[in-house]
Amino acid sequence: MEGTAVxxxxxxxxxxxxxxxxxxxxxxxxxxxxxxxxxxxPTMQSRGxxxxxxxxxxxxxxxxxxxWGGLETMPMGHFGGVQFDYSVLEDAHFGARGxxxxxxxxxxxxxxxxxxxxxxRGWEFVELADGFLDGDAVEITVNTPExxxxxxxxxxxxxDGSRSTIRRAAGFDFPGIPASRKMYVADVxxxxxxxxxxxxxxxxxxxxxxxxxxxxxxxxxxxHGTPASDRDAIVPFEEVAxxxxxxxxxxxxxxxxxxxxxxxxxxxxxxxYRRGRVLVAGDAAHIHLPAGGQGLSTGVQDAVNLGWKLxxxxxxTAPDALLDTYHAERHPVGKRLLMNTRAQGTxxxxxxxxxxxxxxxxxxxxxxxVKRHLAGIVSHLEIRYEFGDGTGEEGHPLVGRRMPPRLLxxxxxxTRIAELLHPGxxxxxxxxxxxxxxxxxxxxxxxxxxxxxxxKPADGADQLEGTTALLVRPDGYVxxxxxxxxxxxxxxxxxxxxxA
Numbered sequence: 001m002e003g004t005a006v007x008x009x010x011x012x013x014x015x016x017x018x019x020x021x022x023x024x025x026x027x028x029x030x031x032x033x034x035x036x037x038x039x040x041x042p043t044m045q046s047r048g049x050x051x052x053x054x055x056x057x058x059x060x061x062x063x064x065x066x067x068w069g070g071l072e073t074m075p076m077g078h079f080g081g082v083q084f085d086y087s088v089l090e091d092a093h094f095g096a097r098g099x100x101x102x103x104x105x106x107x108x109x110x111x112x113x114x115x116x117x118x119x120x121r122g123w124e125f126v127e128l129a130d131g132f133l134d135g136d137a138v139e140i141t142v143n144t145p146e147x148x149x150x151x152x153x154x155x156x157x158x159x160d161g162s163r164s165t166i167r168r169a170a171g172f173d174f175p176g177i178p179a180s181r182k183m184y185v186a187d188v189x190x191x192x193x194x195x196x197x198x199x200x201x202x203x204x205x206x207x208x209x210x211x212x213x214x215x216x217x218x219x220x221x222x223x224h225g226t227p228a229s230d231r232d233a234i235v236p237f238e239e240v241a242x243x244x245x246x247x248x249x250x251x252x253x254x255x256x257x258x259x260x261x262x263x264x265x266x267x268x269x270x271x272x273y274r275r276g277r278v279l280v281a282g283d284a285a286h287i288h289l290p291a292g293g294q295g296l297s298t299g300v301q302d303a304v305n306l307g308w309k310l311x312x313x314x315x316x317t318a319p320d321a322l323l324d325t326y327h328a329e330r331h332p333v334g335k336r337l338l339m340n341t342r343a344q345g346t347x348x349x350x351x352x353x354x355x356x357x358x359x360x361x362x363x364x365x366x367x368x369x370v371k372r373h374l375a376g377i378v379s380h381l382e383i384r385y386e387f388g389d390g391t392g393e394e395g396h397p398l399v400g401r402r403m404p405p406r407l408l409x410x411x412x413x414x415t416r417i418a419e420l421l422h423p424g425x426x427x428x429x430x431x432x433x434x435x436x437x438x439x440x441x442x443x444x445x446x447x448x449x450x451x452x453x454x455x456k457p458a459d460g461a462d463q464l465e466g467t468t469a470l471l472v473r474p475d476g477y478v479x480x481x482x483x484x485x486x487x488x489x490x491x492x493x494x495x496x497x498x499x500a
Contacts (some may be wrong), residue, residue, distance in 0.1 A: 006137050007312040008032040008118075011153040012126050013166050015039075017048070018299035019159030020119075020281030021109035024062070025307020027115035028424030029474075031314045031490050034151065035117060036142055038124035042109075045259045046187050047101035048220065049210075051400070053086070054380035055297035056093040057402065060305045061421040071096040079340075079374045080291070080347025081199045082361040088371045089459070091404035092381055098212065101296065120144070125160070128169040132156070132230045133276035146457065154314050157279045157306070159299070170275050176268030176287075176338070179228035184221040184262050190257035192276075194216050200350065201358075205247040206349055211388060216258060223224045223247055224351055228264045263291045265345055267338050273327035281306060283326035284350035286334040291344035292375045292378045298337055303382065305330050308424060308474035318448065318497035329385045340377050396481040397463045404471045406464065409452040415453070417472060424474050425449050425498055432468040436484035443499025444492050471495075 010026055016036035016039040026033040048385050050057075056073075059065050073094035077086050086094055100389060108408050122145045129139035138156045158166030168173065184496045196209040205223040209415055221243045237257040245250050267285040270407030275280060282299030306326045312318035347357055364370045393399035398404075403417045408429070420427045426448040430437045433452055448471075450493040455464045464470075483492050493499065 006152045006154055008034045008151070008153045010034075010155045010157060010227040010310060011036065011138070011140065011151055012157045012159055012424075013037075013164075014159035015105070015119060015121070015159065016159060016282065016495045017104055017108060017296050017355045018110050018284075018303050019157075020105060021300045022157060022159060022281065022303035022307050023117035023119070025116055025303055025424065026311045026314075027112065027117050029283070029308050029311020029315070033117050034153070035112070035119045036123035036125065036151075037119065037121045038048050038072070040122040041289055043103060044102045045100075045262075046212065048104070048217065048293055049101070049419055050095060050097040050099045050101075050293055051104070051214075052292075052294060052297040052378065052380045053089075053093045054383065054402065055300050056096055057405065057418065058301060060093070060405075061304075062110060062111070062424070063145040063419075063422045064107060067111070068096075068099065068103065072098050076120045077375060077378055078198055078292070078342035078363065079365075079378060080358070081201075082347065082358065082365055083198055084371045084394060086379065088368055089209065089379065089381060091197060092379065093405070095379060100212075104296070119455075125165050125169075126244065128278075129157075132170060135277070138277040142461060148397070155277050155279065155305045155310060157281060157310070158284040159280075159282050159303075160284055162283040162287040164280065166278065167270065167280055167284050170278040172270045172272065172275060172278075172280060174268045177266065178474075179264030180263055181224075182224075182228050182262055183223070183227045183262060183264065184219075184235065184243055186219050186237065186240050186260040187216050187222075187258040188219055188240075188252065188255050189215055189217075191219075191252040192209070192218060192412065193250075193252070200248075201351075201355075202247050205243075205351075207244065207247055207323035215334050219244070221247065227233060228266070228495065229262070235262045247349065250409065263290060267342055269331075269334050269338055273324060273331055276371065276395065279306065279310070279323070279326065281447075285330075285374070287340050288341040289345045291348065294337060294341065294378065294380070297380060298334065301333075302330055312447075314342050314495060318319060318495075322495070332407060333380075333383055336377075336378050341405070344387075347478075353428040378470055387479065396467070396478075398470065398478040399466075399481050401474050403470070403480060404458075404463065406458060407454035407456040408451070410451060410453040414456075415451075419453055420449065420476060421472070421476060423449070426474055426479075427451060427472045428492075429453060429472065431455065431464070434468060436487065437469045439482045440488045441492060444496050445500070447496045461498050 011033040012035045074097045124143045127141040140154045159192045199208040200309040241253045281302040308435045428450045429451040
């Protein structure tokens with residue numbers, strides 16, 4: 001590729017929840033972004049039906065939650081169909097349920113476009129030019145309603161799903177376990193089904209039913225012994241009704257479906273989340289059994305981790321090496337996601353052979369420590385990034401973890417860390433009214449906001465006790481804790497680039 005001129009800082013391929021969240025994050029960080037999407041219109045399909053507790057917090061950090069107009073939260077959760085109470089977790093949101101995916105995409109697209117992201121529908125990726133590993137820009141060819149065009153950007157991000165064309169074109173691998181069975185998901189009408197929220201295990205398979213309102217039920221049908229097949233093939237409602245009757249003995253052929261699809265238990269993850277100027281996120285980076293609806297949420301959190309870093313690098317305020325922390329932090333999260341969904345699949349779909357395992361899980365979840373551990377896994381609140389050296393006080397319990405949603409009190413009254421993160425910048429919490437802390441951050445004005453506050457006492461163990469200052473990244477994770485003379489300047493430089 002010749003020259004350095006680019007059409008935009010970042011091209012995002014795919015206008016699903018991951019791509020749209022990333023577009024908004026990039027714009028908050030000041031980067032120019034174009035999102036290309038091959039579909040000319042949103043699908044308006046339900047698909048994902050909510051998000052995890054950590055994703056609720058991520059949306060709260062950007063002030064987005066009110067845009068849904070009220071969300072039904074879910075104090076109960078499950079692991080492989082074994083139910084437990086999320087309230088065992090301290091300082092935590094509950095997850096949201098019953099949120100149709102098209103509505104989530106609508107909220108995120110509106111937010112991203114308000115911030116200045118360009119969404120170009122009916123634009124389909126064709127080809128990636130050579131040079132993305134070591135060139136000064138990346139160039140793609142796209143088919144548009146006006147014909148073939150070329151786009152150049154500093155970076156390209158694949159958010160185009162499990163069969164990502166960008167992933168293949170850029171030479172990413174996608175190792176893992178191939179699909180072994182075919183299952184169905186549908187939004188049905190006129191079937192008069194009783195709810196089966198946690199699933200019902202029967203000799204020929206497992207079924208789940210959850211009412212969506214207005215006479216619509218979401219059903220999941222998992223027959224035993226159905227071989228995997230092409231997920232792109234059109235699935236007729238009759239095929240789903242046949243599978244339902246085979247498992248339950250109930251005839252629903254007289255009903256119909258607003259939406260039908262199939263899915264599998266394929267489990268794959270790319271070995272690297274970045275190759276030169278191309279990065280992958282969401283289902284383009286990892287696929288798994290949709291246990292607990294974690295896929296959409298993990299993709300959104302990929303975007304929240306990547307967005308502020310990529311914007312900083314694209315704008316030249318942070319070094320290119322900051323992008324390597326995206327893979328370092330999110331690849332282990334994806335790997336753990338695949339572990340927990342495979343484990344849930346074994347418990348949930350293992351048939352009669354898995355019954356002893358289900359019984360054992362039911363015994364184990366009676367213990368609070370087990371409930372707390374499993375709840376942390378499926379809520380994504382357990383995530384802790386390993387930052388290595390330069391984190392201030394050695395062993396501080398919050399470094400690498402998300403900042404809990406504690407009430408903070410400052411000169412202007414009460415606030416929360418989520419409110420302080422709305423602009424998408426870092427936040428330095430001066431918890432001891434220390435002029436040295438405030439002075440240390442002066443060179444990062446515009447990238448890091450300083451808040452002199454005190455934290456209201458917590459119920460039970462207080463992770464902030466004795467802490468004088470915390471540096472919180474734009475994604476809500478604590479990057480440093482300590483006092484001004486113990487690594488604050490190094491932490492600011494590491495995460496936000498050199499001082500101005």
